[in-house]
Amino acid sequence: MSSFTSSDILSHLPIEAIQPSQLLYLLPIGFVAWALYHLSIGFYNLTLHPLAGYPGPLLARSSTLWYARALARGTIAQDLLALHDKYGDTVRITPDEISFIDPKNWKEIYGYRGGKVEMIKDPRYHDTVKPTPTILTGDYDQHNYYRKVLSAPFSEIALKKNEHILHEFVDKWVYRVKEVGQNGTKRIDATDWFNFLTFDLIGYLAYGEEFNCMTNSRLHDWIEASLAMATLMTLGQAARQLPYPFDKIYKALAIPEYVYRHTKMHRTLVEEQVNSRLGKNPEHMDFLQRMIEIYKAGNLDFPTLSEHASLLTIGGSETTATLLAGAVYFLAKDPKVYGKLTKEIRTKFADEKEMNLINLSQCKYLLGVVEESLRIYPPSPANHTRMVPQGGATLEGKHIPGGYCVSMPMYGSFNAKSNWAQPTRFAPERWTGEEPETFGRDRKEALKPFSFGPRNCLGQQLANHEVRLVIAKMAWHFDLELMSESIGWEQQTSYTFWKKLPLYVKMIPRKN
Numbered sequence: 001m002s003s004f005t006s007s008d009i010l011s012h013l014p015i016e017a018i019q020p021s022q023l024l025y026l027l028p029i030g031f032v033a034w035a036l037y038h039l040s041i042g043f044y045n046l047t048l049h050p051l052a053g054y055p056g057p058l059l060a061r062s063s064t065l066w067y068a069r070a071l072a073r074g075t076i077a078q079d080l081l082a083l084h085d086k087y088g089d090t091v092r093i094t095p096d097e098i099s100f101i102d103p104k105n106w107k108e109i110y111g112y113r114g115g116k117v118e119m120i121k122d123p124r125y126h127d128t129v130k131p132t133p134t135i136l137t138g139d140y141d142q143h144n145y146y147r148k149v150l151s152a153p154f155s156e157i158a159l160k161k162n163e164h165i166l167h168e169f170v171d172k173w174v175y176r177v178k179e180v181g182q183n184g185t186k187r188i189d190a191t192d193w194f195n196f197l198t199f200d201l202i203g204y205l206a207y208g209e210e211f212n213c214m215t216n217s218r219l220h221d222w223i224e225a226s227l228a229m230a231t232l233m234t235l236g237q238a239a240r241q242l243p244y245p246f247d248k249i250y251k252a253l254a255i256p257e258y259v260y261r262h263t264k265m266h267r268t269l270v271e272e273q274v275n276s277r278l279g280k281n282p283e284h285m286d287f288l289q290r291m292i293e294i295y296k297a298g299n300l301d302f303p304t305l306s307e308h309a310s311l312l313t314i315g316g317s318e319t320t321a322t323l324l325a326g327a328v329y330f331l332a333k334d335p336k337v338y339g340k341l342t343k344e345i346r347t348k349f350a351d352e353k354e355m356n357l358i359n360l361s362q363c364k365y366l367l368g369v370v371e372e373s374l375r376i377y378p379p380s381p382a383n384h385t386r387m388v389p390q391g392g393a394t395l396e397g398k399h400i401p402g403g404y405c406v407s408m409p410m411y412g413s414f415n416a417k418s419n420w421a422q423p424t425r426f427a428p429e430r431w432t433g434e435e436p437e438t439f440g441r442d443r444k445e446a447l448k449p450f451s452f453g454p455r456n457c458l459g460q461q462l463a464n465h466e467v468r469l470v471i472a473k474m475a476w477h478f479d480l481e482l483m484s485e486s487i488g489w490e491q492q493t494s495y496t497f498w499k500k501l502p503l504y505v506k507m508i509p510r511k512n
Contacts, residue, residue, distance in 0.1 A: 038063070038243055045095040050401050056083065056092035067094045068241035071234055072254065074493025077381035077411035084409075084416050090396055094241070097405040098395070099383060101413040103446035105395055109386050109406050111453035118454070119386035119393070122405055124240055132307045135458070146308065147458060149294065153205075153287050154458050159465060162284060163357055165204065170469050173197045174477050176214045177507050184508030187483050190328050191503040194321040195223055197470070202316040206309065207273055208282030222269045226314045228262030230496035235259070270310045274302075277309075287312050312459075318497055319379035320463050324470055325503050326377030327369060329489050330426040332482035332505050337428060338475075341365055345475040346510075352476055360468045366475075368428030370467055374449040375414045376426055381494050383407035384451065410449065419443045478507040 042062035046052060052061070060066035060083075070076040080099060083091045089102040100109070109119055118140050133139070135146035152158060173193070181188045196213035199220055203211040211220045232255065239250045277288060278296075291308060294300045331338040344365045349355055360366060390402040400406065415423045420442050421430075430439035450457035457463070474480075483504035492498050 049095055051092055051095065051098060051404060053398075054090060054092035054098055055087040060091075060093050061095065064094045064241035067097075068238045071238035071241070072250075074234075074495050074499065076234075076383075077409065077494050080383060080409040080412040081415050084412050084418070089416075089418055093383075093407075094405075096403075097385060097407065098400065099407050099409055099412070100395065101408065101416050101419060101446065102396065103413070103419070103443050103448075105406075105408060106445075106448055106452045108393065108395055109408060110384075110448075110451060110455065116393075117389035117391070119389060119406070122385035122387055124237065124385075132303045134304070134307045134311060136311055143455060147454075149290050150287065150308070150312075150458060152290060153285055154462055156461060158285065159461055160357065162205070163465075165284070166201070166466060166469055169197060169201045169204070169210075170466075170473050172200075172214055173470070174473055176217075177478075178509060180217060181507050184478070184506050187504045187506050189502045190505050190507075191321075191325050191500045192219060194324040194328075194470075195219060195317070198317040198321040198324070198466075199223055201466070202313055204286075206287040206312050206316065207277045208280050208284075208286050209276075221265065222273075222313070223318070225262040225266035225269060226310075226318060227495075227497065227499075228259045229266045230314075232259045232263050234495040266310070267306075270306050270313070271302075273313075274306050274309050287316070315457070316459055316462070320466055322379040322498055322500060323370075323373055323377070323463070323467055325500055326379075326490070327373035327467070327471055328474070328480065328505065329482070329486070329503055330373065330376065331369065332480040333487075334426060335480075337369075337426065338480055340428075341369055341471075342475045342479070342510075345472050349476070352473070355469065355472055355476070357465050357469070360465075360472055363468075363472065364432050365428055366468060366472055368431035369471060370464065371431045371447065372426055372428045373467075375420075375447050376424075377490060377498075378410045378414055378449050379497065380449075381409075381411035381498065382496070383409035383412070408448075413446045414449070416446075419446045474507070477509060479510060481506040481508060 045062050046058075054061075057066055067076075070079040080091075080093065083093065084099070084101050089100060091099045093099045107113075113119075120139070121137065133142045135143055135150060138146060153162075173196070176196075177188060177193060178184075180186070180193075193214075196217070196219070199222070200210040200213050203209055211222070213220055235255045236251075239247045239255075241247075242250055274288075277286075278292065282289075288305075288309060291300065291305055295302070295305045331341065344363055348363060349359070385405050385407040388400050388402050388404050388406060392399050392401045393406075394400070395406060413419060417423055421439050427435070427439065429435045430442055431444075448456075450460040450463075483506070486502070486504045489501055489503055492501060
């Protein structure tokens with residue numbers, strides 16, 4: 001049975017037959033009809049809807065306005081956390097979507113479902129990005145194919161082979177931070193300097209050339225363009241939550257022009273960089289090599305190649321830079337914690353050259369710092385919605401019919417009072433076992449910062465190695481001092497990614 005929306009109804013009205021003199025009489029009638037239509041939908045959502053029994057705020061249970069507002073304001077991550085702290089582990093966040101934070105639901109929503117049909121990504125998300133199927137947006141078979149094509153450079157063998165590249169870039173970062181910070185006498189913006197590092201590194205790993213951000217002390221245009229595209233994705237999702245005609249009005253008036261301009265710039269930069277890479281033969285196996293081979297063989301089109309280049313660039317730079325900035329903020333904010341980290345690094349290693357990936361993986365407190373940074377400030381903070389397949393699914397003992405949506409919000413799951421003791425405290429000790437009386441009942445299995453299941457992050461091993469190396473070398477070389485103007489830095493909005501503020505710190509070279 002087909003269903004009508006308000007836009008369908010309006011499109012069938014004989015507007016051309018209405019005389020101007022009649023318009024003043026019809027407008028109030030039309031408005032009343034429109035209002036009654038949406039009020040009736042709201043009443044249905046609250047009383048007769050299959051998900052009517054789930055708790056949540058009235059606005060979220062009756063309409064999509066709560067969700068649209070949270071997306072538009074950039075507070076979706078914090079707002080979802082607040083709902084779960086108020087209503088519990090299960091909350092209805094739109095008429096058609098339930099949010100969960102109990103860690104047992106990771107497997108059912110995102111994992112391998114034992115022969116059951118996969119829960120696909122919400123198609124409304126696909127509609128806000130370019131429709132070319134990718135490892136991120138493709139169906140089950142497309143995702144598996146692209147993951148297989150892209151996986152080789154991310155294997156442990158490949159990462160070990162390219163470990164020297166990580167060291168070269170991190171060593172350059174240390175040198176430039178000392179130089180620009182005038183040996184600790186001048187503050188630096190750590191937000192920028194981590195973006196410089198990760199973007200230069202991903203340029204070399206993906207395209208065989210660095211972007212010289214560290215050399216020039218300047219953000220590449222691509223970084224701002226990438227963040228603008230992420231903003232457009234979020235605001236586009238917000239618009240889709242609004243009833244007609246407010247969705248059109250919102251898109252026309254509320255989304256800044258620069259967002260569209262920079263999104264177009266992003267696509268242009270991607271295509272230029274891919275074309276440049278096609279004419280090269282890098283010495284190392286870069287991230288695009290296998291995909292380029294398939295493209296040159298005629299089995300892959302240029303838009304698909306470009307879209308994957310875009311995903312690798314953003315995913316391999318912005319998220320890692322965000323995690324590093326968050327780690328430095330919380331470390332600089334708590335000198336006691338940073339002191340424990342520097343003690344571990346400076347006593348375990350007699351020489352900086354001993355800091356290889358294997359040795360760093362044995363630094364217990366360092367690993368705790370990374371895990372706690374991922375928990376308290378996840379680079380991808382919001383919910384990643386999945387659609388329940390035909391036939392439905394059972395979550396928390398209740399049947400959810402097919403076609404409705406479910407999600408696990410990362411920031412909400414990682415900071416909820418029901419999952420963690422003292423969730424606002426940055427405590428690497430919760431991962432080292434040092435304070436079992438405090439953190440022994442933490443639901444640590446809730447922490448899935450790289451998602452879970454067949455669609456988890458392909459580059460998580462690279463990210464872990466990179467972050468461990470940067471933090472370890474920072475702890476080896478520098479003492480930290482947080483500038484007063486950056487206190488409260490973590491209070492940010494997010495549009496797919498966090499809109500990071502400048503993070504002013506002094507990185508002071510150690511005295512001995």
